[in-house]
Amino acid sequence: MKNVKLTSWLAGAALAIILTANAQPAKISVAVDQPGHKVSPMLCGIFFEDINLSADGGIYPELVRNRSFEDSDQPDYWKLTNADVGNSSMAIDSSRPLNPSNLHCLRVNAEGGFTLENDGYWGMNIVKGDGYAFKAAAREENFNDPLTVKIISSTGTVLAHGEVSGLTGRWHYHTLNLVASDSDPKAHLEISGAGGGVLFLDMVSLMPDKTWKNHGLRVDLSESLDALHSSFMRFPGGNWIEGNDLAHMYHWKSTIGDIDVRAPLWNTWGYNTTQGLGFYEYLQLCEDLNAEPVFAINCGMALNNQDVPLSRMGQWVQDALDAIEYANGPTNSVWGSLRAQAGHPAPFHLKYMEIGNENGGPDYAQRWALLVNAIRAKYPAIKLIATSSLQDGSHPLNPKPDIVDEHYYESAESLMRRADQYDDYDRNGPKIFVGEYAVTQNAGEGNLRAAIGEAAFMTGMERNSDVVTMASYAPLFVNLNHRAWNPDLINFNSSGWYGIPGYYVQEMFGNNRGDVTLPTTVETTSVPQPTPAGEIGVGTWNTAAEFKEVKVTAPDGKLLFASSFSKNADGWKLLGDGAQWSVRDGALRQTAQQTFIRALAGDRSWTDYTLALKARKISGREGFLILFHINDDDDHVWWNIGGWNNTQDALEYGSGSVDGKPDRIETGRWYDIKIELKGNHVKCWLDGQLMHDIQRPRPDVRCLYASATRDDASGDVIVKVVNAAPFPVETEIALGGIQEISSPALAIVLTSDSPHDENSIDHPAKVSPKAETFDVSGPDFRRTFPGNSFTVLRMKPGE
Numbered sequence: 001m002k003n004v005k006l007t008s009w010l011a012g013a014a015l016a017i018i019l020t021a022n023a024q025p026a027k028i029s030v031a032v033d034q035p036g037h038k039v040s041p042m043l044c045g046i047f048f049e050d051i052n053l054s055a056d057g058g059i060y061p062e063l064v065r066n067r068s069f070e071d072s073d074q075p076d077y078w079k080l081t082n083a084d085v086g087n088s089s090m091a092i093d094s095s096r097p098l099n100p101s102n103l104h105c106l107r108v109n110a111e112g113g114f115t116l117e118n119d120g121y122w123g124m125n126i127v128k129g130d131g132y133a134f135k136a137a138a139r140e141e142n143f144n145d146p147l148t149v150k151i152i153s154s155t156g157t158v159l160a161h162g163e164v165s166g167l168t169g170r171w172h173y174h175t176l177n178l179v180a181s182d183s184d185p186k187a188h189l190e191i192s193g194a195g196g197g198v199l200f201l202d203m204v205s206l207m208p209d210k211t212w213k214n215h216g217l218r219v220d221l222s223e224s225l226d227a228l229h230s231s232f233m234r235f236p237g238g239n240w241i242e243g244n245d246l247a248h249m250y251h252w253k254s255t256i257g258d259i260d261v262r263a264p265l266w267n268t269w270g271y272n273t274t275q276g277l278g279f280y281e282y283l284q285l286c287e288d289l290n291a292e293p294v295f296a297i298n299c300g301m302a303l304n305n306q307d308v309p310l311s312r313m314g315q316w317v318q319d320a321l322d323a324i325e326y327a328n329g330p331t332n333s334v335w336g337s338l339r340a341q342a343g344h345p346a347p348f349h350l351k352y353m354e355i356g357n358e359n360g361g362p363d364y365a366q367r368w369a370l371l372v373n374a375i376r377a378k379y380p381a382i383k384l385i386a387t388s389s390l391q392d393g394s395h396p397l398n399p400k401p402d403i404v405d406e407h408y409y410e411s412a413e414s415l416m417r418r419a420d421q422y423d424d425y426d427r428n429g430p431k432i433f434v435g436e437y438a439v440t441q442n443a444g445e446g447n448l449r450a451a452i453g454e455a456a457f458m459t460g461m462e463r464n465s466d467v468v469t470m471a472s473y474a475p476l477f478v479n480l481n482h483r484a485w486n487p488d489l490i491n492f493n494s495s496g497w498y499g500i501p502g503y504y505v506q507e508m509f510g511n512n513r514g515d516v517t518l519p520t521t522v523e524t525t526s527v528p529q530p531t532p533a534g535e536i537g538v539g540t541w542n543t544a545a546e547f548k549e550v551k552v553t554a555p556d557g558k559l560l561f562a563s564s565f566s567k568n569a570d571g572w573k574l575l576g577d578g579a580q581w582s583v584r585d586g587a588l589r590q591t592a593q594q595t596f597i598r599a600l601a602g603d604r605s606w607t608d609y610t611l612a613l614k615a616r617k618i619s620g621r622e623g624f625l626i627l628f629h630i631n632d633d634d635d636h637v638w639w640n641i642g643g644w645n646n647t648q649d650a651l652e653y654g655s656g657s658v659d660g661k662p663d664r665i666e667t668g669r670w671y672d673i674k675i676e677l678k679g680n681h682v683k684c685w686l687d688g689q690l691m692h693d694i695q696r697p698r699p700d701v702r703c704l705y706a707s708a709t710r711d712d713a714s715g716d717v718i719v720k721v722v723n724a725a726p727f728p729v730e731t732e733i734a735l736g737g738i739q740e741i742s743s744p745a746l747a748i749v750l751t752s753d754s755p756h757d758e759n760s761i762d763h764p765a766k767v768s769p770k771a772e773t774f775d776v777s778g779p780d781f782r783r784t785f786p787g788n789s790f791t792v793l794r795m796k797p798g799e
């Protein structure tokens with residue numbers, strides 16, 4: 001075990017690492033009398049992306065799913081039931097649209113009694129005594145009967161009902177105020193009628209009267225955000241703003257005004273978006289959260305690498321300028337007047353705009369320049385954020401960005417290692433916005449260990465917040481019934497929510513930020529690393545390939561596992577979105593051209609073994625992935641043969657690649673593959689040729705990570721301490737430059753019995769912070785930090 005001494009000096013910019021031979025007790029020294037740079041007031045924020053049904057089916061509380069019948073050419077999420085003698089049917093109709101943005105409606109050919117049913121998003125949360133506004137546009141052809149509208153519980157009880165009558169041949173809106181007689185989180189809506197003729201329905205809506213601050217959003221989910229005390233909110237994406245292709249890019253102008261003229265748009269995260277949570281609602285939410293809005297726009301580049309031609313970028317430039325006018329312009333300006341009409345005459349004071357998402361390369365640089373030059377000419381005070389390339393981390397240089405957005409999705413250990421990353425950043429370069437980060441490997445659905453990794457990284461960002469001025473975890477929300485990304489900070493269903501342990505890390509930082517950094521020295525040892533162990537696997541990335549004759553042997557030659565794929569893939573876990581696995585001619589074959597597809601087998605306790613198999617590329621851009629030492633379905637540990645568009649061969653551990661060399665895989669040729677694993681030693685052969693002979697890079701993880709700040713209003717010294725070790729660490733804490741501290745002091749501790757512990761809807765606070773006071777005799781004291789814990793200490797210097 002080595003002993004590591006870390007010192008962060010006044011500006012928090014210089015970091016000295018001194019290795020000493022002997023282990024010593026841990027010590028954290030804080031120079032309270034030598035305050036450093038200010039803590040960025042924008043440091044702790046949130047990133048709201050419409051992903052995982054965060055908006056529709058989430059914070060935007062419309063209870064009816066597919067209210068505008070735009071989701072597909074079928075009446076998705078609607079069910080029609082006939083009464084005994086009825087023979088009615090329903091279909092999507094586009095013969096006479098409600099308006100030019102809402103081209104489809106529901107047509108019911110009525111022949112006797114019928115009931116239309118909508119369950120919303122896995123049940124509607126109805127609360128006794130609360131009011132619900134029903135609204136629908138309707139017209140008829142020879143259908144003169146009234147419609148009965150009911151909210152029904154999951155056990156069949158009518159919770160509220162009303163009647164709609166007076167339908168005519170023209171579109172009219174009909175409304176009802178329904179008050180619930182009882183509660184049920186899984187209720188549904190029914191609309192029933194009888195007789196003959198044709199009924200047309202559109203924009204069928206059921207909205208709760210109670211919304212957060214009366215601004216139209218779901219109360220509990222808004223409160224879950226409010227509790228974080230975030231200083232900014234980036235919105236609305238992410239990949240969502242890029243869109244799958246040119247036709248599905250996010251354009252804010254389609255998201256304002258009357259709800260029924262907002263054009264729904266297919267969301268890359270697998271659902272149709274109503275745009276009910278539009279630009280205005282996002283701005284209002286930011287204001288209500290007291291968070292600076294950070295609006296991200298599409299930069300003319302889509303996820304499928306389609307770019308808007310430069311000659312057509314004029315519209316994108318104009319949209320960016322108009323967005324700023326909409327948010328900030330006077331009420332007599334074109335776009336400012338629309339904001340006023342929507343209910344907010346005062347400006348929203350938008351100060352930050354992000355150009356694109358995860359874009360890079362020359363195409364991005366050209367579009368960045370176009371947009372930035374135009375925005376800076378008209379609105380020089382707006383801070384413009386550039387994205388950094390996913391390929392090489394670079395960002396546009398000309399014009400110089402005010403801020404650059406970096407994203408990290410990694411293991412807990414690699415985020416811990418990043419705690420020092422910003423110590424060396426150029427203090428004259430652009431400021432850094434870590435716009436997306438999270439522990440995504442070995443994280444379960446958000447466990448304690450992941451939260452510990454994130455907290456360690458955050459101590460580094462706080463210590464360097466002269467450079468890292470903004471940071472936000474991602475993603476924020478997930479509807480538990482539609483998880484397109486894992487993990488997510490806030491998990492919810494129709495009626496409740498819980499925060500993963502990482503949520504509490506965000507809350508603890510957000511509520512205990514402090515105003516000025518205090519230089520902090522941490523003397524600690526590194527965490528002993530376990531011997532690498534885990535399952536085997538095969539995988540593909542944008543490629544079809546097949547695998548056969550898989551064999552795993554122990555060092556003594558004993559056969560641990562063999563797969564002949566004679567009939568099926570028994571014993572294998574077949575993973576990956578959109579994967580197409582099959583077994584054919586004694587081989588396991590994967591034919592979908594998707595990323596991160598893998599099949600796993602074996603035992604997580606295996607340490608030393610030899611994996612041998614044959615692999616053949618069928619088609620696609622890359623070669624194949626051979627996985628080993630896998631402990632989690634989301635592990636990224638593999639030998640990538642023919643990766644990087646079939647140009648390289650390398651070992652990949654999480655986001656880092658090791659021992660890369662040029663290589664190319666031929667389509668249609670069977671390759672012999674062998675990997676030998678002994679402790680940290682990895683050897684890889686391709687067709688008998690030794691390609692890699694390396695020591696597996698081991699994460700150099702320290703036991704303790706710490707940062708310290710002072711809160712100007714209270715005078716409190718705030719020390720944040722992460723113990724990343726699995727065992728308790730007794731630590732001497734020395735607050736230099738003060739004589740006394742008032743007793744008792746406050747400790748807020750986040751920990752749990754196991755690093756794998758998670759919260760759930762039934763146990764939402766299993767891993768949550770506990771506050772305790774403790775007596776301190778003076779500025780030097782001892783405290784034991786539990787294994788896998790994050791602690792905030794608040795201490796008041798005495799007179």
Ligand code: AHR
Pocket residue numbers: 049051237238239240357358407436474475485
């Ligand atoms: O946060 C989830 C996704 O991760 C975002 O949409 C994208 O920006 C990133 O790749």
